[in-house]
Amino acid sequence: MQLTVDQSAILDGAQGPYLSTCMRWLVEWGEAMGARRLVPCSNTHALLPVPNLMARGASPKTIDAYIGGLREACTHRTAPGCYCTVHTSFVTLDGLDVPENDPEQVRLQQELADMSAEAGFIPTFTCAPYLVGNVPLMGEVCAWTESSAVVYANSILGARTTRHGSESAMAASLLGLVPEFGVLFDENRKGTLRVEVSAALKSPTDWGALGYFAGPLAGLGIPVFHGAGRPSQDDAKQLCAALATSGGVTMCHIAGVTPEAPTLAAAFHGVIPEHSVAFTPETLRSTYASLRKRTGDAIDSVILGCPHASIREIAEIAALLKGKHVAAGVRLWVDTASSTKGGADAMGYTRTIEEAGGRILCDTCPTNLRMGARRIVTHGFKQAHYARGMVGAEVIVAATEACIRAAVAGRWMGDE
Amino acid sequence: MTNSVQIRCRGVVKGHAEGEALVADAMLSFWGEVDAVTGKVIAVGHVLEGQSLGGKVLVIRSTKGSSGTPLMLNLAKLEGNAPAALVNVEVDSLAVLGCIVNGIPIITDLEQDPFAAIRTGDRVEVDADLGILRVFALNGDL
Numbered sequence: 001m002q003l004t005v006d007q008s009a010i011l012d013g014a015q016g017p018y019l020s021t022c023m024r025w026l027v028e029w030g031e032a033m034g035a036r037r038l039v040p041c042s043n044t045h046a047l048l049p050v051p052n053l054m055a056r057g058a059s060p061k062t063i064d065a066y067i068g069g070l071r072e073a074c075t076h077r078t079a080p081g082c083y084c085t086v087h088t089s090f091v092t093l094d095g096l097d098v099p100e101n102d103p104e105q106v107r108l109q110q111e112l113a114d115m116s117a118e119a120g121f122i123p124t125f126t127c128a129p130y131l132v133g134n135v136p137l138m139g140e141v142c143a144w145t146e147s148s149a150v151v152y153a154n155s156i157l158g159a160r161t162t163r164h165g166s167e168s169a170m171a172a173s174l175l176g177l178v179p180e181f182g183v184l185f186d187e188n189r190k191g192t193l194r195v196e197v198s199a200a201l202k203s204p205t206d207w208g209a210l211g212y213f214a215g216p217l218a219g220l221g222i223p224v225f226h227g228a229g230r231p232s233q234d235d236a237k238q239l240c241a242a243l244a245t246s247g248g249v250t251m252c253h254i255a256g257v258t259p260e261a262p263t264l265a266a267a268f269h270g271v272i273p274e275h276s277v278a279f280t281p282e283t284l285r286s287t288y289a290s291l292r293k294r295t296g297d298a299i300d301s302v303i304l305g306c307p308h309a310s311i312r313e314i315a316e317i318a319a320l321l322k323g324k325h326v327a328a329g330v331r332l333w334v335d336t337a338s339s340t341k342g343g344a345d346a347m348g349y350t351r352t353i354e355e356a357g358g359r360i361l362c363d364t365c366p367t368n369l370r371m372g373a374r375r376i377v378t379h380g381f382k383q384a385h386y387a388r389g390m391v392g393a394e395v396i397v398a399a400t401e402a403c404i405r406a407a408v409a410g411r412w413m414g415d416e
Numbered sequence: 417m418t419n420s421v422q423i424r425c426r427g428v429v430k431g432h433a434e435g436e437a438l439v440a441d442a443m444l445s446f447w448g449e450v451d452a453v454t455g456k457v458i459a460v461g462h463v464l465e466g467q468s469l470g471g472k473v474l475v476i477r478s479t480k481g482s483s484g485t486p487l488m489l490n491l492a493k494l495e496g497n498a499p500a501a502l503v504n505v506e507v508d509s510l511a512v513l514g515c516i517v518n519g520i521p522i523i524t525d526l527e528q529d530p531f532a533a534i535r536t537g538d539r540v541e542v543d544a545d546l547g548i549l550r551v552f553a554l555n556g557d558l
Contacts, residue, residue, distance in 0.1 A: 028429075033509055033512060055495070166487045389462075
């Protein structure tokens with residue numbers, strides 16, 4: 001890789017050992033991925049979690065080493081002009097009553113929140129930065145963690161980010177640079193799989209089903225959806241999250257909708273492949289069924305907001321819950337960013353949800369908390385997929401309305 | 417007597433490692449599908465569910481899913497339960513980043529189909545510097 005004089009100097013330690021390490025990560029990563037240079041990056045979404053239950057049972061030495069790295073990173077400043085937000089923290093900061101939410105972890109997370117803010121990060125603590133103000137422009141070079149947000153940024157917004165991990169996003173935040181490879185180039189944004197959609201998609205979760213189906217077929221490629229109609233922002237959020245759960249997708253196109261796919265042919269840069277896979281009403285049904293295997297219908301948890309809920313979703317949940325109450329023994333959690341909850345507070349949605357026995361959680365992800373749940377109803381395919389192994393719960397994935405019906409009844413009541 | 421075959425490949429992240437092969441024609445996310453502390457696959461219904469990755473040469477199609485993969489590889493490495501090497505058919509940028517940060521070699525572009533040439537339990541040697549994979553067959557029968 002060809003480095004500038006300044007970049008070489010940083011690599012050689014001119015700005016200290018940590019930035020030298022950051023530069024080495026970017027250079028070695030770029031070289032392995034075929035990059036020839038580093039290019040400016042003006043927008044990042046970094047990952048600064050305390051280990052919490054990602055490393056349940058980890059030795060104090062591991063935790064110290066991990067936290068030490070984050071502390072060291074946060075003694076630096078974000079690159080001038082780089083808009084840097086922060087991913088979900090894995091401990092909620094508002095006193096969530098689960099045994100795993102231990103005060104020491106909360107203290108560490110608060111320390112990192114303060115340090116990252118001091119370093120220039122905006123501590124959004126969300127998996128959906130595009131809902132809370134970090135909305136990169138078309139063509140903007142970004143370095144985002146959170147696989148679902150990467151797909152959203154590339155596909156829906158037309159921004160350009162490869163799939164970043166915590167180390168590369170931190171390096172990009174501090175250096176304002178990323179290695180140029182993958183979807184940063186026009187030619188690597190061409191569709192690789194044609195998906196013909198004949199099923200009617202009636203909810204965001206239906207769009208999640210489409211993504212969950214297409215992810216493994218696309219692998220690391222770029223699926224193109226044709227015939228799916230026009231998604232809402234919430235629909236698109238579910239589609240992108242599911243694609244990056246069952247697959248390793250960096251971006252997709254929705255023909256006639258997303259900015260780089262005005263037509264089906266444009267999504268494939270001119271030549272529409274003859275072969276396609278079909279997403280039919282039957283495929284939609286079987287995709288739901290794949291995340292509904294269970295031994296009973298009684299439920300103890302309804303988890304909404306994966307990825308983090310938008311204000312519109314919170315408004316919908318509040319409207320569905322108005323005048324009703326969540327069944328005894330059922331926890332109803334709506335996960336969102338704290339700034340979105342601020343809006344929900346102001347608009348009265350929080351009160352409605354709380355009066356119904358539900359709760360809005362900020363900053364966190366219950367799947368990472370591994371809350372003690374036996375059977376979870378959720379509207380997110382991503383949550384349903386991971387919760388089985390991470391929480392050890394049975395799952396039922398369903399549209400929001402059916403989730404709320406289950407919450408009120410205390411048992412799965414079906415889709416309609 | 418040990419029989420071995422030598423397969424040419426491309427080293428993506430340099431290094432040298434030996435270990436027992438764990439082989440599946442599947443994709444895997446290290447966050448959410450692997451417990452970093454035990455090194456075990458926790459994904460329900462995954463073909464590798466319950467298998468330990470620690471010290472293994474992991475032969476899979478590619479990583480997928482979460483951007484937490486490098487972070488989880490880091491935690492697994494600190495706990496001594498990271499794979500010794502990755503052999504991938506396709507290369508996900510997240511696997512590469514995780515391997516660079518944690519000093520784990522990763523190879524791809526094998527001149528033979530790895531899912532035919534390598535079986536779970538085979539002892540394998542990955543030389544990502546020279547671009548060579550050596551397979552020492554289980555029970556010596558290749």
